[in-house]
Amino acid sequence: MAEQIRAIRTRQAILGAAAKIFEERGYQAATISEILSEAGVTKGALYFHFQSKEDLAFGVLNAQNQSLVVPDRAIKMQGIVDIVMLHTYRLQTDPMVRAGVRLTMDQLAQGLDRSGPFRAWAVPMREGLERAQSQGELLPQIDPAETADVIVGTYAGIQSMSQALTEYEDLVIRVSALMRHLLPSIVQSSVLTSLHLGESRGAEVYAEAVRAMEISQAREDLAS
Numbered sequence: 001m002a003e004q005i006r007a008i009r010t011r012q013a014i015l016g017a018a019a020k021i022f023e024e025r026g027y028q029a030a031t032i033s034e035i036l037s038e039a040g041v042t043k044g045a046l047y048f049h050f051q052s053k054e055d056l057a058f059g060v061l062n063a064q065n066q067s068l069v070v071p072d073r074a075i076k077m078q079g080i081v082d083i084v085m086l087h088t089y090r091l092q093t094d095p096m097v098r099a100g101v102r103l104t105m106d107q108l109a110q111g112l113d114r115s116g117p118f119r120a121w122a123v124p125m126r127e128g129l130e131r132a133q134s135q136g137e138l139l140p141q142i143d144p145a146e147t148a149d150v151i152v153g154t155y156a157g158i159q160s161m162s163q164a165l166t167e168y169e170d171l172v173i174r175v176s177a178l179m180r181h182l183l184p185s186i187v188q189s190s191v192l193t194s195l196h197l198g199e200s201r202g203a204e205v206y207a208e209a210v211r212a213m214e215i216s217q218a219r220e221d222l223a224s
Contacts, residue, residue, distance in 0.1 A: 011049045014039045015063055018056045019099035026102070027057055027109035057103055057112055063096050068209040076132035077187050078195055081179060082205045083124060084155060088175045089202030091159065092168050105160055121152045129186075137191045147186055154178060172199045 017039035021030045032053055036046060050056045070086055073079040090097045103109060104117040129144035138144075158178050162171040179197045187195070 007049075010041060010045055014041060014046055014049055014056070015059050016096070018050075019060050019063075019096045022057065022060060023095065023099040023102045027053075027106050027112055054112055057109075058116075060096065061100050061103055061114075061117055063100065068206070068213060070205060070209060071212055075137065075191060075194060076128055076135055077137050077183070077191055080125060080128040080132070080151075081183075081195055081197060082201065083128070084151075084175060084179065085202035086205045086209065087202075088171055089206050092171055098168070101159060101163075105156065118152060118156075121155075122148050125151050132187075137188055138186060139188060142186055151182065154182065172202060176201075 014035070018030075018035045021034050021038055025034070030053065032043075032046070035053075035056065036043060039046070050059060068086065068090070070079055070082045073082065087097070091101060100117065103112070104114050106112075106114070125148035126144050129138065129142070129147055132138050133142065133144055155175070155178065158174050159168075159171065162168050162174050176197055176199050183192055183195065183197075
């Protein structure tokens with residue numbers, strides 16, 4: 001058990017170091033030696049968990065999407081808004097998420113498949129829009145798959161703009177504005193008025209998701 005815990009901590013330390021270096025240097029310029037130095041582990045320990053720099057990058061990309069889940073909403077479009085707002089909050093507060101976004105948007109990352117995060121975002125967006133459509137929340141002309149791609153693409157652009165101008169300091173303001181401009185072309189007006197789009201929404205959803213995860217973990221511990 002002690003060895004397993006130590007292995008988990010070592011892997012987390014390596015991922016955290018990789019996230020820091022990838023965010024600061026980008027994928028192409030980052031080196032294994034820099035990540036080793038930052039993590040404070042041996043080359044053997046690193047290669048035990050990750051076979052290459054590309055494997056490390058995939059580890060960072062995957063880590064940003066783990067753990068937190070937005071609880072189901074009676075109004076399905078609120079669930080979509082909350083997914084966006086939660087990611088926005090985490091992007092401002094979680095280095096692993098910032099590094100994952102940096103890798104996803106890094107056009108100089110030769111040899112790294114950056115399509116996964118975009119697909120991972122588009123799927124829950126499309127499914128959420130399909131559920132909203134089944135409840136009559138969307139305007140008649142909306143195609144959920146097409147609209148999901150539009151939301152993901154515009155959100156990625158807003159992230160890039162905020163990072164370039166303010167290092168994400170104004171991201172919440174920009175995303176809230178994006179939602180106010182985009183949703184009226186998607187959602188029925190009767191639904192739109194009931195949505196929570198405020199700048200504090202991401203922090204609220206984060207706290208809710210953390211509580212839900214803690215309750216679920218406590219139940220699993222009791223069951224075992």
